[in-house]
Amino acid sequence: MSAAESHRSAAPKRLRVAIIRSSTSRYQAMVRGEPFKDDSSETAKRMLEELGHDVVHMGIVGDDVLGIRATLSRALVEGFDVVAVIGGTGISRRDVTVEALRPLLEKEIEGVGEVFRLESYRKVGFHAALSRCLAGVIRGSIVLALPGSPDAVETALKLIGPELPHMVHVARS
Secondary structure (H helix, E strand, C coil), X not given: CCHHHHHHHHCCCCCEEEEEEECHHHHHHHHHCCCCCCHHHHHHHHHHXXXXXXXXXXXXXXXXXXXXXXXXXXXXXXXXXEEEEECCCCXXXXXXXXXXXXXXXXXXXXXXXXXXXXXHHHHHHHHHHHCCCEEEEECCEEEEEECCCHHHHHHHHHHHHHHHHHHHHHHCC
16 A cells, blocks of 8 residues: 555545634625625535535634634634635735745745646646645645635645545645
């Protein structure tokens, strides 16, 4: 049995997942008690549950470095295996998810962003280069920063989703 096969067989089968949406407009709507739609988080939830994982928490935060960090910190304290922050990975001034997360990572998993951008490039062309999809490890949990569009979330989780148990296992070894 190869090392990868060994890791996969020892990996947890069901992961506890938190999904955090980074979006100022949706956060403000939530604070005002107004309805809002979040197709990206719903796509992530559906895909992760189809893989057999438990999406235990879905939250929303504004595009704010301190708010993102505080929300991530609470999720890590609660012991989530995977925390996916959706949105805020572009290059506009308000896109700060990567700036919020990267300094906290104990290890960055550069290949995740690279493979995501390659696959996205095949679908949308050069526009994919503007995405700053990110993955890393904090205290044995996998932390993801995924682009905010439903299509990008689907692309990312088709690639990353099946590998999450293996990633968690290796991060905790």
